[in-house]
Each structure stands twice: as C-alpha cells, then as structure tokens.
Amino acid sequence: MDLFTPLTLRGTEIRNRVMVSPMCQYSCALDGLATDWHLVHLGQRASGGAGVVMTEAAAVNPEGRISPHDLGIWSQEHANALAPTTQFVRGQGATPAIQLAHAGRKASTHRPFADESGPVHGEHGWTPVGPTDEPYPHDDPLDVEALDQDGIEGVVDDFRTAAELSLDAGFEIAEVHGAHGYLLHEFYSPVTNTREDDYGGDFTGRTRLIREVTAAVREVWPDDKPVFVRLSATDWLPDRESWTVDDTVRLSRDLEAAGADLVDVSGGGIHSDQQVPGTGAHYQVPYAERVKHEAEVASGAVGKITTPQGADEVIRNERADLAILAREHINDPYFTLHAGEELGRMDAVDVPDQYERGFPSS
Ligand SMILES: Cc1cc2nc3c(=O)[nH]c(=O)nc-3n(C[C@H](O)[C@H](O)[C@H](O)COP(=O)(O)O)c2cc1C
Numbered sequence: 001m002d003l004f005t006p007l008t009l010r011g012t013e014i015r016n017r018v019m020v021s022p023m024c025q026y027s028c029a030l031d032g033l034a035t036d037w038h039l040v041h042l043g044q045r046a047s048g049g050a051g052v053v054m055t056e057a058a059a060v061n062p063e064g065r066i067s068p069h070d071l072g073i074w075s076q077e078h079a080n081a082l083a084p085t086t087q088f089v090r091g092q093g094a095t096p097a098i099q100l101a102h103a104g105r106k107a108s109t110h111r112p113f114a115d116e117s118g119p120v121h122g123e124h125g126w127t128p129v130g131p132t133d134e135p136y137p138h139d140d141p142l143d144v145e146a147l148d149q150d151g152i153e154g155v156v157d158d159f160r161t162a163a164e165l166s167l168d169a170g171f172e173i174a175e176v177h178g179a180h181g182y183l184l185h186e187f188y189s190p191v192t193n194t195r196e197d198d199y200g201g202d203f204t205g206r207t208r209l210i211r212e213v214t215a216a217v218r219e220v221w222p223d224d225k226p227v228f229v230r231l232s233a234t235d236w237l238p239d240r241e242s243w244t245v246d247d248t249v250r251l252s253r254d255l256e257a258a259g260a261d262l263v264d265v266s267g268g269g270i271h272s273d274q275q276v277p278g279t280g281a282h283y284q285v286p287y288a289e290r291v292k293h294e295a296e297v298a299s300g301a302v303g304k305i306t307t308p309q310g311a312d313e314v315i316r317n318e319r320a321d322l323a324i325l326a327r328e329h330i331n332d333p334y335f336t337l338h339a340g341e342e343l344g345r346m347d348a349v350d351v352p353d354q355y356e357r358g359f360p361s362s
Contacts, residue, residue, distance in 0.1 A: 001315060003345075019097075020042075026067050038071065060072075248291065
C-alpha cells in the first residue's frame with residue numbers, strides 16, 4: 001500500500017490518499033455564498049490530482065461564521081452556489097467534500113487580511129454563542145450568549161439541514177468540524193464547558209453535542225457516502241484540566257458508533273495559553289496513529305506534511321488512512337501530480353489532458 005492506493009469508505013472510492021485540508025478563504029461577499037474564487041481554488045486542486053478536495057469551514061448558520069466573509073451552507077441558494085464547484089471537482093476525478101462548521105464563541109472576527117484584527121464590533125458583527133457566556137480571551141471580546149436547550153437543538157438541526165443542502169450541492173463527504181476551539185470543541189473540552197446540565201459535566205455530558213451532531217448528519221447522509229469528523233486531539237494545556245489524546249481515542253470510538261467513518265485528527269485552538277510542544281514535520285501524526293490503532297477507527301493525519309516521501313511514509317507505515325495537507329496545497333496545487341513524478345508513480349495519477357505537456361513523464 002502507498003500514497004496512491006485508492007481508499008474505499010462505505011461505497012465511495014477515493015482515488016488516492018491525499019486530501020486537501022479545509023482552508024478558510026474568507027472570500028464571500030458577507031452572504032456566505034460561494035464565488036468564482038471557490039470554484040477556481042478548489043477546482044485547481046482537483047486538477048492537481050488530490051483524492052479528496054475539501055471546502056473550507058462552511059457555516060451551518062450565519063452566527064456560526066468565523067468572519068463575515070466566511071462560506072455558508074444554510075439555504076438552497078448556498079447549495080446552488082456550490083454546485084458548479086462540486087461538479088468540476090468530480091469531473092477531475094476527485095471526491096468533493098464539505099466541512100460543516102459552527103465557530104461558537106470564536107465567531108464574528110475580522111478576516112486575517114482585514115485592516116483590523118480581533119472581534120468585529122458594530123456593523124457586520126454579531127453576538128457569538130458558546131457553552132457558557134465566557135468569551136474567548138481576545139483583548140476586546142464581544143459578549144457571548146450561553147446556548148440554552150432550544151439553542152442546542154437549533155444547532156443540531158442546522159447541522160442536519162446543512163448536510164441535506166450539501167448533498168443537494170453534490171458533495172460526497174461531509175466533515176463535522178469539531179476542532180480548533182470552535183463550538184463543538186468548546187462543548188467537549190473541560191476548559192470551556194462548565195455547564196451543569198446534560199451537555200456538561202463528565203465526558204459523556206460534554207461530548208453529547210458532537211455525538212448528536214454527528215448522528216444528525218449521518219441520519220441524512222446516504223449509506224454509501226462517508227462522514228468525517230475533525231477533532232482537536234489535545235488542548236495542549238497540560239497544566240490544567242483539559243482535553244487529552246486519551247479522550248480523543250475514547251471519543252473516536254463513540255463517534256464511529258454515531259456514524260462517523262473517519263476521524264481527521266488535528267489539535268489545539270481552545271485557549272490562547274496553549275503550549276504546542278513543537279510544530280516540526282508531522283507533529284500531529286502520532287495522534288492520528290493512536291486513533292487508527294487504539295480506537296480502531298480510520299484516521300487522517302494533518303500538520304506539516306509537506307513532501308511526497310513524507311506523505312507516502314504515513315500511508316505505507318499505516319500511521320493513518322489519509323495524508324491531509326493544507327499549506328503545502330497553497331504552495332503547490334499540483335502536489336499529487338508532483339508526488340507521482342517524484343515517487344515514480346505517474347501511472348497512478350490523473351494528469352488532465354490539457355496539462356500533459358507540462359508533465360512529460362505522464
Ligand atoms: C489559510 C488556512 C485556513 C484554514 N482554515 C481551516 C478551516 O477552515 N477548517 C479547519 O479545520 N482548519 C483550517 N485550517 C487548518 C488546516 O486545515 C490544517 O489543519 C493546518 O494548517 C495544519 O496543516 P498544514 O501544516 O498542512 O498547513 C486552515 C489553515 C490555513 C493555513
């Protein structure tokens with residue numbers, strides 16, 4: 001087995017083990033509707049040979065956007081705007097995937113390339129929601145509203161509806177975004193969830209929301225199509241009660257029971273005090289390896305995988321089932337085609353006919 005071995009999850013065959021990691025583009029016009037940018041950006045990476053091409057975090061409701069320019073998937077108009085992208089991605093032989101997201105208390109912030117940074121106060125901003133009314137430790141935080149029972153049910157419904165719309169748009173994989181300090185992570189981490197009702201307290205209470213959301217997505221997602229969940233494997237806050245890799249292994253099993261087929265294993269984001277032990281090459285791969293072998297759930301490894309040889313090693317040595325690359329795909333949309341060249345496997349990649357003269361060994 002190597003980087004180019006197809007992966008079959010349920011009835012869906014993914015052509016190789018490379019996934020374009022979700023990457024916010026902050027390129028919508030305040031309405032969450034996909035633009036030409038999304039078609040070109042995602043389409044180009046599908047032409048580049050990746051197996052799975054995943055959208056950025058797509059908010060399941062307007063309050064769930066990280067910034068006012070985020071992608072959304074809360075109406076038929078949003079699905080229609082994404083349909084040309086899924087059609088193009090599939091036409092290139094890649095599997096189109098969407099990350100369904102809610103930013104929780106980290107919502108309503110300026111996009112990274114805006115003139116200002118931090119929370120959006122005033123026009124175009126809104127009141128974020130979270131497990132409690134405690135804000136993320138920004139310098140000038142917005143007030144946060146704690147979700148009540150109705151609010152929680154609304155979030156579960158919004159994920160379910162977003163999955164239905166995503167299916168209509170032509171996506172074949174739905175990923176629940178449960179990482180990076182956003183809403184679902186805020187519920188499962190003891191750092192941010194101090195609730196005393198059914199959605200707080202012990203491990204079972206804190207993980208209830210992500211399990212319910214995963215089950216709701218699975219309920220409407222076809223049996224032959226996979227559901228992924230992205231988790232933060234650890235809060236990287238070893239000096240206080242916080243989420244650990246052991247917790248992730250346990251939750252991965254529960255999520256598989258709720259209908260997830262693969263856990264995309266990331267890390268951090270819950271608090272600005274986090275101490276990341278090092279961000280060298282493959283720094284999060286050991287977490288994905290634990291999920292795969294201890295929870296016995298298919299996993300995806302992400303974090304500083306930047307070379308064909310490195311991605312291939314992750315798959316060959318069965319550390320994970322997918323090699324997930326973000327920044328390297330910004331740098332090189334044709335990563336998978338170049339991997340075919342470097343690893344002597346041009347037989348296993350799909351060079352678009354139009355580009356064959358740029359890949360003479362194909
Ligand atoms: C520009 C950019 C935008 C990102 N947006 C998202 C996102 O929408 N959802 C998500 O789960 N992670 C997001 N991430 C994190 C990446 O998916 C990935 O986990 C992280 O960059 C580590 O992988 P890398 O070392 O290959 O870049 C983003 C990263 C970058 C660089």
